[in-house]
Amino acid sequence: MPSFAGQFVILRRVKRKFLIDTDTASDDAVALIMALRSADIEVVAITTVAGNVEVQQATRNALYTAELCGADVPVYSGAERPLKRAFVNASWFHGHDGLGDHDYAAPRRGAEKQGAVEAIIESIERKPGLVLVTLGPLTNVALALEKKPGLAAKVSRCVVMGGAPCCEGNVTPAAEYNIWCDPEAARVVMRSGMAVELVGWQLCRGRAVLNAAEIEEVRSFGSPVAKFAIECNSRAQQAFLEQSGEHGIALPDPVAMAVALDVSIVTAQSEHYVEIETESELTRGMTVVDRLNVAANERNREVWAEALKGGHKAKVLWAIDNARWKEALYRALR
Numbered sequence: 001m002p003s004f005a006g007q008f009v010i011l012r013r014v015k016r017k018f019l020i021d022t023d024t025a026s027d028d029a030v031a032l033i034m035a036l037r038s039a040d041i042e043v044v045a046i047t048t049v050a051g052n053v054e055v056q057q058a059t060r061n062a063l064y065t066a067e068l069c070g071a072d073v074p075v076y077s078g079a080e081r082p083l084k085r086a087f088v089n090a091s092w093f094h095g096h097d098g099l100g101d102h103d104y105a106a107p108r109r110g111a112e113k114q115g116a117v118e119a120i121i122e123s124i125e126r127k128p129g130l131v132l133v134t135l136g137p138l139t140n141v142a143l144a145l146e147k148k149p150g151l152a153a154k155v156s157r158c159v160v161m162g163g164a165p166c167c168e169g170n171v172t173p174a175a176e177y178n179i180w181c182d183p184e185a186a187r188v189v190m191r192s193g194m195a196v197e198l199v200g201w202q203l204c205r206g207r208a209v210l211n212a213a214e215i216e217e218v219r220s221f222g223s224p225v226a227k228f229a230i231e232c233n234s235r236a237q238q239a240f241l242e243q244s245g246e247h248g249i250a251l252p253d254p255v256a257m258a259v260a261l262d263v264s265i266v267t268a269q270s271e272h273y274v275e276i277e278t279e280s281e282l283t284r285g286m287t288v289v290d291r292l293n294v295a296a297n298e299r300n301r302e303v304w305a306e307a308l309k310g311g312h313k314a315k316v317l318w319a320i321d322n323a324r325w326k327e328a329l330y331r332a333l334r
């Protein structure tokens, strides 16, 4: 008689593990919803950092968003300011509370006692191979790497929303906010050897922006998360128009999260040495991408010595499938 026992083994899919570091404002909140509502993702920790808003506000916003999703993921509060710079928030863009100033209720839970940097170190050491997704300035991650450089090799992917490779920035012509805010931290991460995938601001404009019809479509889902996702971006929608002349809701962090969830939405990418400008005031925080591999040329080695020392290139993303990114968003908000 053949045994059927083997046919009744329940195949449990192992969930992929994410750690999300965020300066939780309006687009971060939508990105958190995407991860927290993904059936095949376990968010092991959310760590917060000063950026779009003060870190205490970012922590409240992360907790509020987790509660909206019915998630009990631990939230750890982190760095209150960049490594070496004065802190400059982006509340002009996201509202004073980072969520468009709609007086959302205070979260019922508080942050964990442990700090974000320790939580990053412990989470990666306990769960090597996890995916790190960074949605804010890289201060916490840099502090963790300075304490434990070996962490870099234990992360399978580090998906970074940040930078404006070879294009226009949103704080200065040269720089995007997350990198501009703490360029020294970004430099530590880029030189660490971590498997960085750089989701620059240029991917989050143009056809990646939710237009008026798409905003209405999301509203029509009628779910609390859909309502919140549109409402909390009300100020950001206005600010994006003032900043770039583009209509609609730009969602940089959710675009990065869509890449983290499903890398097959990326349609063009290449690997390069990436350096971060930290000396100049004019180009502070510029993500300088060696697209033509000039670092390989003997004549240029001196300038690129530090990048070459690590010998590690980052994946720089140049294009995504916008229809599929929006499908991923809609799936999370329905």
Ligand SMILES: [Ca+2]
Residues within 6 Å of the ligand: 022, 023, 024, 025, 027, 028, 052, 135, 136, 253
């Ligand atoms: Ca952010």
